[in-house]
Amino acid sequence: xxxxxxxxLIALGFNSNAQNSISGKVVDTKGQAxxxxxxxxxxxxxxxxxxxxxxxxxxxxxxxxxxxxxxFVSYKTFKEKKDISKLNNLVITLEELVNELNAITIxxxxxxxxxxxxTAVLNPIDVVTTAGAQAGDINSAxxxxxxxxxxGEDGRLFVRGxxxxxxxxxxxGMHVFKPYLTNESDFPTRSRFSSFLFKGVAFSSGGYSSxxxxxxxxxxxxxxTDFPSQxxxxxxxxxxxxxxxxxxxxxKDAVSISASYINLKPYQKLFPDKxxxxxxxxxxxxxxxxxxxxxxxxLKFYIAGTKSNAILNRYDIDFDKNVESQIKNDNLYLNxxxxxxxxxxxAVFIGASYLFDKAKYALDGIPKNIYQYGxxxxxxxxxxxxDLLKVNLGSEIISQKINFDYNYLVEGSTKSKQYAxxxxxxxxxxxxxxxxxxxxxxxxxLLDKWNIAPRIxxxxxxxxxxxxxxxxxxxFQMPNISYIANNGLEYENANQYILNYSYKNNSRILRFxxxxxxxxxxxxxSKNNTQSSLGYGFARGLDVFWKDKKTFxxxxxxxSYSYLDAKKQYDYYxxxxxxxxxxxxxxxxxxxxxxxxxxxxxxxxxTYSDPRPYNNPNKDKFMSEKTKPYFDLSLTWSYLxxxxxxxxxxxxxxxxxxxxYGYQYSRIPDSNGIYRSQLITPAKTRSFFIGFFWxxxxxxxxxxxxxx
Amino acid sequence: xxxxxxxxxxxITVFTNAQTPYDKGMQTAFEYWGKGENDKAIATFNxxxxxxxxxxxxxxxxxxxxxxxxFGEKDNTKRELLMQNASVVIDTLMKIAPDNSEVYAxxxxxxxxxxxxxxxxxxxxLSGKTIMTYEKAIALDSTNxxxxxxxxxxxxxxxxxxKQDLKPFCLEIEKSIEKFDSFQVKAKYFPNWGKEQAxxxxxxxxxxxxxxxxxxx
Numbered sequence: 001x002x003x004x005x006x007x008x009l010i011a012l013g014f015n016s017n018a019q020n021s022i023s024g025k026v027v028d029t030k031g032q033a034x035x036x037x038x039x040x041x042x043x044x045x046x047x048x049x050x051x052x053x054x055x056x057x058x059x060x061x062x063x064x065x066x067x068x069x070x071x072f073v074s075y076k077t078f079k080e081k082k083d084i085s086k087l088n089n090l091v092i093t094l095e096e097l098v099n100e101l102n103a104i105t106i107x108x109x110x111x112x113x114x115x116x117x118x119t120a121v122l123n124p125i126d127v128v129t130t131a132g133a134q135a136g137d138i139n140s141a142x143x144x145x146x147x148x149x150x151x152g153e154d155g156r157l158f159v160r161g162x163x164x165x166x167x168x169x170x171x172x173g174m175h176v177f178k179p180y181l182t183n184e185s186d187f188p189t190r191s192r193f194s195s196f197l198f199k200g201v202a203f204s205s206g207g208y209s210s211x212x213x214x215x216x217x218x219x220x221x222x223x224x225t226d227f228p229s230q231x232x233x234x235x236x237x238x239x240x241x242x243x244x245x246x247x248x249x250x251x252k253d254a255v256s257i258s259a260s261y262i263n264l265k266p267y268q269k270l271f272p273d274k275x276x277x278x279x280x281x282x283x284x285x286x287x288x289x290x291x292x293x294x295x296x297x298x299l300k301f302y303i304a305g306t307k308s309n310a311i312l313n314r315y316d317i318d319f320d321k322n323v324e325s326q327i328k329n330d331n332l333y334l335n336x337x338x339x340x341x342x343x344x345x346x347a348v349f350i351g352a353s354y355l356f357d358k359a360k361y362a363l364d365g366i367p368k369n370i371y372q373y374g375x376x377x378x379x380x381x382x383x384x385x386x387d388l389l390k391v392n393l394g395s396e397i398i399s400q401k402i403n404f405d406y407n408y409l410v411e412g413s414t415k416s417k418q419y420a421x422x423x424x425x426x427x428x429x430x431x432x433x434x435x436x437x438x439x440x441x442x443x444x445x446l447l448d449k450w451n452i453a454p455r456i457x458x459x460x461x462x463x464x465x466x467x468x469x470x471x472x473x474x475x476f477q478m479p480n481i482s483y484i485a486n487n488g489l490e491y492e493n494a495n496q497y498i499l500n501y502s503y504k505n506n507s508r509i510l511r512f513x514x515x516x517x518x519x520x521x522x523x524x525x526s527k528n529n530t531q532s533s534l535g536y537g538f539a540r541g542l543d544v545f546w547k548d549k550k551t552f553x554x555x556x557x558x559x560s561y562s563y564l565d566a567k568k569q570y571d572y573y574x575x576x577x578x579x580x581x582x583x584x585x586x587x588x589x590x591x592x593x594x595x596x597x598x599x600x601x602x603x604x605x606x607t608y609s610d611p612r613p614y615n616n617p618n619k620d621k622f623m624s625e626k627t628k629p630y631f632d633l634s635l636t637w638s639y640l641x642x643x644x645x646x647x648x649x650x651x652x653x654x655x656x657x658x659x660x661y662g663y664q665y666s667r668i669p670d671s672n673g674i675y676r677s678q679l680i681t682p683a684k685t686r687s688f689f690i691g692f693f694w695x696x697x698x699x700x701x702x703x704x705x706x707x708x
Numbered sequence: 709x710x711x712x713x714x715x716x717x718x719x720i721t722v723f724t725n726a727q728t729p730y731d732k733g734m735q736t737a738f739e740y741w742g743k744g745e746n747d748k749a750i751a752t753f754n755x756x757x758x759x760x761x762x763x764x765x766x767x768x769x770x771x772x773x774x775x776x777x778x779f780g781e782k783d784n785t786k787r788e789l790l791m792q793n794a795s796v797v798i799d800t801l802m803k804i805a806p807d808n809s810e811v812y813a814x815x816x817x818x819x820x821x822x823x824x825x826x827x828x829x830x831x832x833x834l835s836g837k838t839i840m841t842y843e844k845a846i847a848l849d850s851t852n853x854x855x856x857x858x859x860x861x862x863x864x865x866x867x868x869x870x871k872q873d874l875k876p877f878c879l880e881i882e883k884s885i886e887k888f889d890s891f892q893v894k895a896k897y898f899p900n901w902g903k904e905q906a907x908x909x910x911x912x913x914x915x916x917x918x919x920x921x922x923x924x925x
Contacts, residue, residue: 036747036748036751038748038751038752038754038755040755042758043758043759044759045729045730045732045733045755045756045759047755049748049751071751071754073747073789073793074789123828123829125828125829125832229836229837229840230836230837230840506784596869596871599870599871640870642870642872643866643870643872697836
């Protein structure tokens with residue numbers, strides 16, 4: 001045996017008389033041995049692996065200056081150029097790879113829905129299958145997240161004690177000026193946009209990036225699908241109307257359009273509500289997205305339009321009789337965006353959006369028309385210095401114009417233009433520690449005021465799945481421009497402080513978030529209608545979220561609880577008070593269960609909200625009355641007929657809770673000095689929805705799962 | 709699967725006597741794979757690929773090892789990493805071997821792995837793309853049996869979920885067996901796998917037993 005080895009050694013020696021031995025040890029930054037790292041001479045077959053002690057050793061016939069490469073999964077590849085004879089007894093330290101994919105992300109204030117398993121709290125299916133008071137509304141799943149108050153008579157998003165106008169909506173990074181349908185008062189409105197064209201929604205209840213301005217409480221950012229993979233046709237037949245969607249994909253271009261016709265007449269006939277409808281709501285709406293792929297960029301064009309009409313007879317407290325009320329609304333929104341990378345380090349974003357909205361109201365034959373125009377342009381440049389540091393710099397212009405006329409007598413117009421610059425730097429200290437520092441500055445032509453908004457957020461990983469995030473920042477917003485009458489008003493603003501703990505593994509999420517929001521310079525209108533920026537207030541609270549899809553097989557559920565304590569003096573408030581939209585305790589549970597045997601996905605949503613305050617002008621104390629608590633238990637049932645066909649039922653307030661939203665009072669007291677009152681209740685106690693959705697694709701494969 | 713790999717490695721070992729560094733490297737890599745040392749197999753294939761800059765085969769196996777081992781990986785972080793690294797390798801493959809039917813079939817397998825990893829999210833998002841990728845592989849080379857078999861297998865998964873008839877897919881797999889039988893490798897180490905798995909499905913309850921049951925009725 002020994003002889004044999006000698007013979008082999010000699011034989012080898014003949015072949016390579018100048019063999020170099022390459023050896024050393026590979027360790028991580030803590031000095032621990034890295035086992036199984038691949039070590040080799042670049043452009044050669046010569047190499048080996050490190051053993052249990054991190055040691056490697058191999059021979060090479062190469063000569064002269066060579067590059068030694070050490071690589072190991074999730075570590076930065078190490079390279080060293082040296083004379084090959086000196087590549088022995090090396091001690092090589094590998095640094096852990098830190099990049100967007102494995103590094104910590106900041107969770108303070110943000111909830112993402114989408115298909116990014118790392119950051120998403122809800123997936124796209126959750127967004128469309130969550131049972132709720134409003135079937136098919138893209139916001140209904142968002143409303144089950146903590147930090148949002150249930151305001152049954154409205155339907156918009158009320159975030160952490162803020163008004164609806166404190167939460168701004170964006171599509172593909174561009175401002176959406178009127179995200180909700182124009183409805184009769186006390187009818188909950190819904191989003192204008194269908195979930196069909198969007199791939200992900202990010203909702204922030206505070207601490208958002210300096211890219212977003214003109215919002216004191218929240219940002220809802222929706223992104224359209226970048227480039228669809230296949231052509232298909234979607235047909236929907238619903239209890240409320242019909243819908244048609246079509247996606248056509250070419251090599252570099254893709255178009256998606258969807259149109260729907262809603263008419264509540266048949267539904268109202270069968271299941272009348274408490275109102276006398278002369279013309280139940282009918283409307284046509286359409287959306288379209290066109291994308292063009294460049295070699296290193298994507299151009300998107302998005303358009304959405306609605307045309308609606310409704311007439312009803314309802315009791316009006318000021319007239320003290322039934323009067324006819326009509327709302328006609330035409331809305332056109334469009335935006336285009338271009339995202340392009342100049343090279344691997346530099347990227348640009350260019351976008352513009354436009355709004356035209358015409359709302360014609362007629363109350364007892366007296367017309368009121370409101371015309372709204374909006375225009376937003378944005379430019380953003382991103383530079384990636386390295387894996388750890390990324391900086392963006394941008395500017396935007398937001399213009400808005402509101403014209404109104406009332407009974408051909410009174411006319412008015414307000415114009416607002418804001419210029420803004422923003423910059424944000426994200427720096428990763430390590431895989432476990434990240435910070436974002438942002439600065440935003442705005443100038444309002446209408447107010448003739450400047451502002452500067454610094455924002456900072458940090459996240460630190462405490463354990464494998466747990467992390468702590470902190471966000472502090474200043475947020476500005478224009479006072480309601482349809483009110484602004486005099487000069488000298490300030491930007492409304494809020495200081496936000498947010499502390500978040502979140503635990504996330506693949507099947508469970510737990511989040512606690514405490515916050516404090518201090519409002520300053522809010523628009524305050526006195527009894528004699530003088531405006532000032534003396535309004536102020538605060539909101540503080542705790543949001544808890546728990547989602548679990550592991551404990552029970554086929555069952556996925558989440559719980560949200562919000563505690564909110566808010567007080568403000570703003571608007572027409574004579575003193576500091578809790579706003580009517582702020583309820584102390586909000587709680588919701590969503591559960592969905594997959595029953596394979598009958599191809600069904602039933603879901604249940606329970607919502608509870610504490611009594612909310614409202615003002616009774618017959619009482620001395622302002623905002624001293626409280627509504628009854630709010631309960632809702634809603635069910636959905638998705639039945640998959642086949643991969644292409646789905647039947648969807650939704651039934652809201654199954655148990656028929658008699659919810660009340662407080663009282664409405666007449667503007668002027670009657671002869672006895674009493675303000676007449678009227679109880680506000682939902683138009684219907686229960687409501688239901690049935691829809692049949694059918695996808696026809698070129699390869700007969702695209703399925704309804706994504707609409708389920 | 710593992711068995712087949714060992715068999716494959718052995719076959720290759722037997723038929724390769726010329727010991728070029730390339731052969732030696734490939735054999736070492738196949739040995740690692742055979743022993744289940746997948747990370748080392750991947751690293752070795754990658755090391756060969758950095759020398760053989762225009763040869764797509766080492767990268768093909770690097771990605772194949774990564775994808776196939778991801779299916780059984782229990783640690784989710786590791787599983788994501790395997791798929792992610794395979795995806796990077798496939799992007800490179802698309803550049804060095806554009807319009808290669810085998811590469812497209814492998815890309816389809818990667819998409820399948822992603823669907824299997826997170827069916828609720830990726831099922832809806834990637835199913836169509838997966839099918840289209842397999843179809844592209846078929847369009848590029850209709851004699852390649854792998855995309856036929858892989859596509860049918862993927863569609864069977866969805867059909868089983870929706871409790872649909874599996875028979876059409878069994879017929880597709882049968883068709884792929886014919887293609888496997890007439891398939892000729894075009895180069896040394898050319899991909900030549902899948903027949904055993906295809907036969908496995910054909911002989912499983914999904915295809916054969918049901919057939920028999922129906923006939924008995």
